Amino acid sequence: MGKLLIKNGRVVDPANKVDAVRDVLAENGRIAGVAENIRANSAKVIDAAGKIVLPGLVDMHVHLREPGREDKETVASGTKAALKGGVTSVLAMPNTTPSIDSAENVSFLKEIIKSTASANVFIAAAITKGREGKELTDIAELKKLGIAAITDDGSSLDPDKLMLEALKKAKANGMLAICHCEDKKLSNHGCVNSGIISTRMGLKGISRESEYKRVERDIDLAAKAGSAVHIAHISCRESVEMIRRAKKNGAKVTCDVTPHHFSLTEEAVLGFDANFKMNPPLRSKEDVSAIREGLRDGTIDAIASDHAPHTENEKEIEFERAEFGVIGLETELAAAITELLDQGILDWPGLVEKMALNPARILGIDKGTLSIGRDADIVIVDPDKAWIVRREGLVSKSKNCAFLGRELKGAVEYTICSGKVAYGIHS
Amino acid sequence: MAETAAWTRKDLLGLEDLSRQEIELILSTAESFKEVSTREIKKVPALRGKTVVNLFYEPSTRTRVSFEVAAKRLSADVINIATETSSVRKGETLIDTGRNIEALKVDIVVVRHNYSGAGIMLARHLKASVVNAGDGWHEHPTQALLDIFTLKEKLGKIAGLKVSIVGDIAHSRVARSNIWGLTKLGAKVTVCAPPMLIPPAIEQTGVSVTHDIGAALKGADAVNVLRMQFERDDSLAFPRQLEYFKSFGITRERLEKAKKDIVVMHPGPINRGIEMSSEVADGANSVILEQVTNGIAVRMAALFLVAQANEAINGKAAD
Ligand SMILES: [Zn+2]
Numbered sequence: 022m023g024k025l026l027i028k029n030g031r032v033v034d035p036a037n038k039v040d041a042v043r044d045v046l047a048e049n050g051r052i053a054g055v056a057e058n059i060r061a062n063s064a065k066v067i068d069a070a071g072k073i074v075l076p077g078l079v080d081m082h083v084h085l086r087e088p089g090r091e092d093k094e095t096v097a098s099g100t101k102a103a104l105k106g107g108v109t110s111v112l113a114m115p116n117t118t119p120s121i122d123s124a125e126n127v128s129f130l131k132e133i134i135k136s137t138a139s140a141n142v143f144i145a146a147a148i149t150k151g152r153e154g155k156e157l158t159d160i161a162e163l164k165k166l167g168i169a170a171i172t173d174d175g176s177s178l179d180p181d182k183l184m185l186e187a188l189k190k191a192k193a194n195g196m197l198a199i200c201h202c203e204d205k206k207l208s209n210h211g212c213v214n215s216g217i218i219s220t221r222m223g224l225k226g227i228s229r230e231s232e233y234k235r236v237e238r239d240i241d242l243a244a245k246a247g248s249a250v251h252i253a254h255i256s257c258r259e260s261v262e263m264i265r266r267a268k269k270n271g272a273k274v275t276c277d278v279t280p281h282h283f284s285l286t287e288e289a290v291l292g293f294d295a296n297f298k299m300n301p302p303l304r305s306k307e308d309v310s311a312i313r314e315g316l317r318d319g320t321i322d323a324i325a326s327d328h329a330p331h332t333e334n335e336k337e338i339e340f341e342r343a344e345f346g347v348i349g350l351e352t353e354l355a356a357a358i359t360e361l362l363d364q365g366i367l368d369w370p371g372l373v374e375k376m377a378l379n380p381a382r383i384l385g386i387d388k389g390t391l392s393i394g395r396d397a398d399i400v401i402v403d404p405d406k407a408w409i410v411r412r413e414g415l416v417s418k419s420k421n422c423a424f425l426g427r428e429l430k431g432a433v434e435y436t437i438c439s440g441k442v443a444y445g446i447h448s
Numbered sequence: 449m450a451e452t453a454a455w456t457r458k459d460l461l462g463l464e465d466l467s468r469q470e471i472e473l474i475l476s477t478a479e480s481f482k483e484v485s486t487r488e489i490k491k492v493p494a495l496r497g498k499t500v501v502n503l504f505y506e507p508s509t510r511t512r513v514s515f516e517v518a519a520k521r522l523s524a525d526v527i528n529i530a531t532e533t534s535s536v537r538k539g540e541t542l543i544d545t546g547r548n549i550e551a552l553k554v555d556i557v558v559v560r561h562n563y564s565g566a567g568i569m570l571a572r573h574l575k576a577s578v579v580n581a582g583d584g585w586h587e588h589p590t591q592a593l594l595d596i597f598t599l600k601e602k603l604g605k606i607a608g609l610k611v612s613i614v615g616d617i618a619h620s621r622v623a624r625s626n627i628w629g630l631t632k633l634g635a636k637v638t639v640c641a642p643p644m645l646i647p648p649a650i651e652q653t654g655v656s657v658t659h660d661i662g663a664a665l666k667g668a669d670a671v672n673v674l675r676m677q678f679e680r681d682d683s684l685a686f687p688r689q690l691e692y693f694k695s696f697g698i699t700r701e702r703l704e705k706a707k708k709d710i711v712v713m714h715p716g717p718i719n720r721g722i723e724m725s726s727e728v729a730d731g732a733n734s735v736i737l738e739q740v741t742n743g744i745a746v747r748m749a750a751l752f753l754v755a756q757a758n759e760a761i762n763g764k765a766a767d
Pocket of ligand 1 (some may be wrong): 174175176201253254300
């Protein structure tokens, strides 16, 4: 395998406390050097002057829809979308058809990944069989298969006892549990945030309680089990406050937020455009500020896209009947640059922590850094280039994007996966 | 001085987006159309050659007939399409249905739908004008306009009036459209219902909230009583019919404590003995039948204005 030398970029690698102009050398698919003025014979050279060089992003919440809904997305199309967004590693959520809840289904997915993925795909398996919230999957066996985490994403386990049992098993097997925190009795088939907007639109609301009561419960249960717990896609002020308090008290809790929840408020749904229908729903201005503060002060560990592709037929229908969720792999970095970096909420090292280093650490995978010897997963970004999100430009199979028509700043120029240019603006 | 705005909207989807001037324009247009219904030949040629489709996903004979009569008095051709939502669920999407109807070269689609925002979505996809005849819990603009028209006719003005809306506010598109229309024209609106039928943060629309029917009636110039839809609610918290009448029903005794000439309205059909007693429904304060008559004038105005605006828009586009 050849050599790749990235010259003169601003290298941001918080794992190694690097934020300076450096050259990066990749050799045989691995990082071989990060230093000033590296010389390498016969290396392919990329001039990154004026650009930012980052470890490839790690997105810990992605729906690739395969197997079962290949009309929405596939491992092939989803990983291409990832690369275009600077994401070199994704965690694939298990709510597929069939769900990823057994050794057999894991092997099936692994085969698909092996033959079609163009980025690294890690697998999350279900906590319960068929994600029905009734019977636990064989967590020990899943661990042996290299599963990175377990989650019943899309729903929360209702019985406290079963959830506690799951967390104990996760702990015993060194497995991370990721929780979708929603009490469906409280969210009660709502489709937008409960409040003045749901009232104005004549839609059923989803209360904030439906989320934060479950956040509170899952943190409590994790403490009882002595396990770690990761809370996915938090959306409201109370959840941020609860997690902040729990962390202060030493709880082993981490959490992530999506770009749409730190960028958009519930007012975006006023035109009944289902590209703003997601679960959890877009919340109020106060919630968005609390989320931003949580990102700033470290309460929120990670940014994940919750990339949720849906076909036009499932989105271009009456708002209440439309599916929840939006795609996000191709826009998450630019959204973070536009909404967080440019507004002083995060700096470059902070942004890399949230989008690469922390998710890798939370998942316990060897990614998110430019350390010597690690896989050469690298992103080169033009931080100043502005672009307008257009459906024609999206490579994801589905186009249900909440940022359509918006101008975002920051464009990925190259995404390098194991030392090879997997995406490049000139290729 | 009342300055009247020109009507430039291709659609009439709700009252939330309309300015006071636009609402006043519809009302004054309705006033001039009201006279048509008193003529021997109840027809004007305003929409001759135009086709109006009543696309009803939810059964409502009253509203459908009112739109049909309005369209015919303007000399339009009318097509009625009643679609069971359940069959649509399996097949064609709303947009596809809309496009198919448009392919028939119709000019106005009047749509009634059980999902909020359906009219807005349809309007985004169609060149034809869309008039919302009620969408989910969201809006029912022509109903509110006819309520307001009737009130103005009875009391001479809207600004400064105290109007109470009683009943299931949470699930009522009539309530929402009335709130937008009345508050924009300067009325003071109070909503009255048991707590579980008041939607969250409703005060932010500028109304007051009470759970006490006596307080809602006291000093009110008008009370708009909504139809209770007990059949669709499975919640235990929902009051039973008799219980509801006892606490919120409009009776003669309750009206006696209100202003003598309080106007009693109801969008119909009435559940007699549940929302109000027969005595009140048929009594001197009731304007329920006048509302029905005025509905035609208001709908004529709505159809006429959107058709005219659409002609202007498409004319421009053709240049
Ligand atoms: Zn989720």
